[in-house]
Amino acid sequence: MDTQSEVTALLHEIRRGAEGRDASAMERLLPLVYDDLRRIAHRQLGSERDGHTVSTTALVHEAYLRLVDRQAGWDDRAQFLGVAAQAMRHVLVDYARQHRAAKRTGALDQVPLDDALLVVEERAESLLALDEALTRLASLSARQGRVVECRFFGGLTEDETAEVLGVTSRTVRRDWIKAKGWLHQELTGMP
């Protein structure tokens, strides 16, 4: 089975597993999407300069076009975007972990700290902190956690996020405000 059909089949399986969410299909789908996103990220984000990057939104949609059958329905698309947003989170957080690991093993020792590296440093640490905080948020409100994944990591619009989560756009907007507030408080210790 080629990747496209496999992904589409998995999406269907997840949906048939209904609200309980088929864990095994999900477990198989996530790595597929992850690999693809990581490849695109590597190519797109890795070579361009800060501030002129291709957005995660574009990455996620590009992955959709490549990974999902043309025949797939609207529901599949929403399903996929949700998974992709989650995968995007893993991809970026893994980059941050890799950076930290490289630092620990001394692979970066030869590189003098310059302004650019400080930026990298700061972003890696911020992403890791955000990731942890987001996990805590999800334990309080799973939906708000998903909203942050979709909006921030997946770059999905309010409406797309609503589609993914099966709630109204207004709920997404509210959750987004509250989740950001909570995370901001969590990350800075200051309201």
Next chain:
Amino acid sequence: MIGRDGDVPHATDTSPARWLEIDRIVDGALDLPPDERAPYLETTCAHDATLRADVERLLRSCDADAGFLERPAGEYAAPLVASVTATTQTVTGMRVGPYRVVEEAGRGGMGVVYVAERDDDQYRRRVALKLVRRGLDDDGSVVRRFVEERQILASLEHPSIARLLDGGMTTDGLPYFAMEYVEGSPIDRYCDERRLTVDARLSLFINVCDAVQYAHRRLVVHRDLKPSNILVTDGGEVKLLDFGIAKLLEPDAADQQAPNTRTGLRLMTPEYASPEQLRGEPVSTASDVYSLGVLLYELLAGRRPHAAAGRPAQEMARARTEDEVTRPSVALGRAPNAAAAAHARSTSPERLRRRVGGDLDTIVLAAMRAEPERRYGSAEQLAADVRRHLTGLPVSARRDTWTYRAHKFVRRHRVGVAAVVVIVLLLAASTVTTQLQSARIARERDTAAQVSGFLVDLFNGADPYGSAGREVTARVLLDSGAARVARDLTEQPAIRAHLMATMGRAYYGLGRYGEARRLLEQALALRQTTLGDADTSVARTMHLLAQTMLDQGEYPGADSLYQRVLALRRRLLGTTHLDVAQTLRGLGLTRRARGDNAGAETLLREALTIQQARRADPLDIATTLNALGHVHRDGGRYTAAESLYRQVHDIRHTRLGEHHPDVANSLVNIGAAIASAGDYDRAEPLLRRGIASKQRSLGDEHPDVATDLSGLASLLHRKGELAAAESLYRDVLQRQRRLLPEAHSRTATTLLGLGTVLVARNAPLEAEPLLREALAIERRVLPAGDSRIAEVERTLGQCLVRLGRDRDAEPLLVTSFASLQTRWGPNDRRTMELRQQITEMYERLGRLGDAARYRGMR
């Protein structure tokens, strides 16, 4: 974007059930306009103060940072992805332009260096290929500049400079450079591995200087000199890499105007960079001399003079300008690895320290001076001094003089005005010293000696290094100066007056208005005795005295004194002199303080016109714009005020850096304007940021900090956070009682604020004495009929009404109504509310005729 403040404990330890509750209440609050939230929370969280606190915190946080998480994750993470990608890439066999990569040779701040061969080269000559890791301008400007400068760089033909052969752009759009391939070790490692003696190190260092000097003569600056760019071959030959590369990659000169926006692109190594380079200012050969100084330091002491990076560039630049560099010999004494350093130099720790102390310390520090013009004039001069030292001749560099160190000492204390003043003091001393050179009169020489002696004693006594690390503040320095000037120099009234005036000014800068005034009055009296009235220095002292009086809250006195100075300066200097503008501004500020807004505006505009016509210092213009901002704000034109304050902020930020108290002041002002317009949530973070910054720069015990905190308390009050407002007001009041003279207008403002909060919190009994004190002060310092007196009267009246003392309240409410109605207009909400209160009061008193009169008023 995503922020994180170190090890902050988690703000909330919440269970999902609790979260659900908080979430629901927050939802409800978000539906309401901000001013209806407080009552809503009052009812929903009535039973649970913790719940309310959690909800309020979350709500504040929801409103706090509009930009948070709004930037797409991919964009945010791009530099990280790029960095990790670059680290993990395998490139052997990769083609770059006409070259094929053989292996990776190393990594630098700029990018990765590969050993490569020219693909079409039958001789397989090896080159070092530098691939710029960072994405730079992709519009081809790097390549264009490379082509432009290539001739110059290619013309650098020196045995100690690695040749630049070629350069271009990879297919991925990354710039690359091909350089002569050099096999060798970085100079620091080379020296240590071979256990080179100090003399041998110095010889190598001289070779480095010679190569740098050669390039400097061709007007090429290296900009990134550091050991990893200075290789030594096995044969002991020095080779400098990357000459001129940093500049090629630097953004266009035009972008240097806005260094802060492009810091990510600045190519340098912070540990070796000069302060001007860190600030993003234009770089010259003097910057290379600085880096050479750092290099020599490291070669001698085995460690770098500046702590590793990790701080913002501006911060490092400031430290490099203000802090004294530890002498290399002292660093050797302190280093935990002193033994290792001595071993690597084939000597004992004790001998090494003695060897480095003296001349070499002096040479290193002279190369590393913060001000470019005070360093060695060239790499050649630096090398010449090292040569002189090696041959046992006296070196040309001098230890920093006490005057220089005093400058640095004062600058470190960041009390803007005080610093300026002490520099003036020192300039005074040096002027006299200059006179000494041409002096024919013995008395002049005595005077000079006395002044310098005075200052030397002063600074020696206060030198934190001379007195075993005891931290001496500018305050202590001034106090001892003031004590001495009272005793000494009685025979030289002119010099004494000068010192008193300058010290008065320094006290003013520290906010010690009492001491400032005493010294200024003495100085003025002395000057008037010796010089009469018609003298610019008399005018200057008078101006400063008026300014001090204004800050002390003595408005009538300040007003008439300013008028005298204005007349005097106009007569002495003409009507469009910048000093006249300065006094116009002072007078304008005084008029504003006295409630004469229109008069203030006229004066300030006149000042501004002079300053703009005369192209005054932008910072000075900013001060006037700032005053105009105040006038707009007082007049209720908040948007205009905000935009002026923002202009002021930008000017100051550009000129003074982020941490200057004036910049903090601007933040507070912007916040205050926004708060006046009613947008409290946007205002609060600005106020808090400004205040925190001032506490750092001015110290917590500064009257300005108290004033700003009072403003914050008022904001909290208006936001409905009464308890917080009350406790902050109390804190401010204590500060002001400590720091301001009795009966100061600012204290009155705080008393009024606290009184108002207490009335609102239903504690009128407590409020009454405070409001009475406020009223007494305002009646004393403000002209009769000023509306600020009426505001206190109104609040006191309302307080008395609450206490059931209508009869006592009556005269207060009635007088205040007359004045406030004019100020606010008859249809203002506050006017109508007051009218209603008066009506009800008369009804309770049974004076129905009066009640009807107020009710009928329209």
